[in-house]
Amino acid sequence: MPLVFEGVPEAEMLPRAEAFLARMRKRRTVRDYADRPVPRELIEAAVRVAGTAPSGANQQPWTFVCISDPERKKLIREGAEEEERAFYAGRAGEEWLDALAHLGTDDKKPFLETAPWLIAIFAQRWGFDAQGNKVKHYYVPESVGIATGFLIAALHDAGLATLTHTPAPMNFLNQICGRPDNEKALILLVVGYPKEDCLVPAIGKKPLEEIATFL
Numbered sequence: 001m002p003l004v005f006e007g008v009p010e011a012e013m014l015p016r017a018e019a020f021l022a023r024m025r026k027r028r029t030v031r032d033y034a035d036r037p038v039p040r041e042l043i044e045a046a047v048r049v050a051g052t053a054p055s056g057a058n059q060q061p062w063t064f065v066c067i068s069d070p071e072r073k074k075l076i077r078e079g080a081e082e083e084e085r086a087f088y089a090g091r092a093g094e095e096w097l098d099a100l101a102h103l104g105t106d107d108k109k110p111f112l113e114t115a116p117w118l119i120a121i122f123a124q125r126w127g128f129d130a131q132g133n134k135v136k137h138y139y140v141p142e143s144v145g146i147a148t149g150f151l152i153a154a155l156h157d158a159g160l161a162t163l164t165h166t167p168a169p170m171n172f173l174n175q176i177c178g179r180p181d182n183e184k185a186l187i188l189l190v191v192g193y194p195k196e197d198c199l200v201p202a203i204g205k206k207p208l209e210e211i212a213t214f215l
């Protein structure tokens with residue numbers, strides 16, 4: 001079918017690109033959340049943005065489990081903290097713990113209960129056809145990573161804070177979220193408003209010269 005390409009007048013292109021950059025520069029990963037609720041409609045709109053992402057063979061190999069139920073959040077906190085205790089007690093290894101030290105993180109994850117929403121992002125390693133036969137999925141981590149980027153940008157643009165949380169391993173999420181074996185949890189996105197007087201690590205982002213070359 002013919003493409004309907006909604007372009008932008010040339011004079012507006014750079015100002016728009018720069019306005020988007022200015023907005024995205026304000027995003028910070030937040031680890032201390034207020035218990036202020038977030039309407040489900042905001043989460044739905046952001047997940048719909050994620051669902052517009054490109055994916056291998058357009059298979060859209062993702063499932064976003066959006067959790068606001070306090071009981072389920074409690075179970076997730078317990079599961080994550082159990083893994084994190086082992087991680088910080090040595091499973092990570094010294095090199096990894098050294099790399100993380102400047103972030104000030106530890107095995108306590110109260111935000112998993114305080115934040116109004118958790119979005120468990122599952123990758124469908126394979127799918128099923130109408131007859132229930134296995135269908136191979138292509139470029140799954142790339143596709144889910146791109147969709148997650150869209151999701152984080154959409155939530156930020158809507159005025160919400162996020163944390164890309166990755167307790168490892170995350171198998172415990174399958175049971176709590178009721179997901180089948182063909183799905184693997186990749187990221188647990190924490191969503192909400194920052195707690196008043198929330199602190200964040202003093203970090204910077206690399207300048208263009210360090211992240212790009214032009215040939």
Ligand code: IYR
Nearest residue numbers: 084100105106165166167168
């Ligand atoms: N999953 C752990 C450790 C952790 C790992 C990385 I790489 C980070 O950038 C941040 C934390 C945790 O969430 O504490």
